[in-house]
């Protein structure tokens with residue numbers, strides 16, 4: 247059995263679907279199986295209760311598990327909430343350390359695939375990259391066969407970023423953006439390509455012990471990405487960027503609002519470049535990186 251931690255989420259959900267399509271036996275680790283019982287209506291997926299912040303809850307999800315896929319992320323990421331332990335340290339770093347420990351104790355686990363992030367490094371300026379590195383280190387030192395993926399900016403039918411812009415464009419004549427969207431560089435990667443790469447990593451020897459960046463085939467600015475999505479959706483809208491420092495000042499107040507719509511660190515996170523070279527995944531795992539317009543035409547076309 248393959249256990250997907252975070253399998254109810256955006257990337258994890260796509261991985262679960264891809265694995266089921268390939269006939270694998272899949273279980274999902276979730277904090278609340280009841281809330282997600284309609285998540286996979288047409289798939290035979292076991293929902294197992296566990297919280298990566300609480301090691302005692304993880305043992306019960308491990309019996310019979312041969313491979314773990316780690317793609318848990320705290321709610322409302324990247325807006326951290328220390329009081330609730332919704333932080334990169336609690337969920338990415340410690341959460342992965344706890345999962346690796348529980349998998350080791352289980353005795354049946356042979357393989358671990360971890361969804362890190364492009365930019366993970368031990369001495370990065372930003373703590374989210376250092377926490378991703380700490381999680382990677384736990385996986386590399388685990389003794390399991392492992393593969394680590396570092397995605398850039400993932401989009402797809404259930405994403406929260408690009409879909410938010412498209413939603414806003416339904417009722418506003420403009421799309422608000424932050425910072426310098428004409429200069430912010432992204433290599434957007436289609437979620438189904440990430441899911442295929444993860445599924446291939448479970449099957450291909452070439453993935454053993456590898457750390458792969460995974461990004462789409464084009465380097466685009468944020469403005470180009472949003473314009474492409476608007477074009478495919480058949481809408482003409484102006485892009486209206488707000489200065490980053492002004493939004494950060496607003497975020498220093500908004501972080502106290504229930505639901506924490508924005509935090510200053512969150513503003514830095516969402517205005518970063520997100521570049522990752524997907525060519526090694528194409529070469530070694532045989533997964534083609536889909537161009538943005540082609541992927542959007544697929545799912546936005548279906549929606550229309």
Ligand SMILES: NC(=O)c1ccc[n+]([C@@H]2O[C@H](COP(=O)([O-])OP(=O)(O)OC[C@H]3O[C@@H](n4cnc5c(N)ncnc54)[C@H](OP(=O)(O)O)[C@@H]3O)[C@@H](O)[C@H]2O)c1
Nearest residue numbers: 252254255256257276277297298317318319361397399400
């Ligand atoms: N999305 C991107 O653009 C992107 C880019 C680079 C890297 N990544 C990486 O890809 C992974 C998945 O990201 P995503 O965007 O799919 O995240 P997501 O949609 O927010 O899903 C994350 C899942 O993690 C689970 N989770 C949250 N707290 C948990 C806890 N304490 N214990 C166990 N599970 C917990 C949640 O499941 P329940 O609510 O069911 O518990 C949630 O469905 C992350 O590691 C992220 O860093 C994503």
